[in-house]
Amino acid sequence: AQSVAQPEDQVNVAEGNPLTVKCTYSVSGNPYLFWYVQYPNRGLQFLLKYITGDNLVKGSYGFEAEFNKSQTSFHLKKPSALVSDSALYFCAVRDRTNAGKSTFGDGTTLTVKP
């Protein structure tokens, strides 16, 4: 069975500072990993993915994520946070079967203060 852990319920950073939102995963074989963002009372929006290749992947709104196979981690990063980045962030792993089911972490609330 696949699983995802987001160890921090809340991350607070000051605007302009770098941010990191942590994610670790457990899956048999090579993972498909994703980050999504959710704003209040809205559906999730895709940010970025890791399928294969370079360990550093770049996504929407200046976000990037680093895949580390030995640590089974896929942390989300941004060099300079904006107040508008404040939202709920989800890490997910998707299985490689025809069903393509995704398992999500519990989410991390990011708050960027001016």
Place this chain on the structure above:
Amino acid sequence: SQTIHQWPATLVQPVGSPLSLECTVEGTSNPNLYWYRQAAGRGLQLLFYSVGIGQISSEVPQNLSASRPQDRQFILSSKKLLLSDSGFYLCAWGQGEGYGYTFGSGTRLTVV
């Protein structure tokens, strides 16, 4: 372009009443479709998924059911709602192997 529609946006229903939430996808064919429930604004629980018309797989035994009467239509139903069915329901479309999901805007269901 490819879009996903989900309605209604909010719903308040009495205990014991029926439920029908609808999700439709445009701009693609034979999509994988998923129903998730999000409780208290946190993690998502997979309820049902479908890889084709009439093909429904249930992940969690519960008071809900799902149907896929057409290729791009996915319906979540209940004959009698329970208080515990309250939550934020999200429909998602899987774009194929290696791709992320596209989510609908969600339905906030409150059972009173």
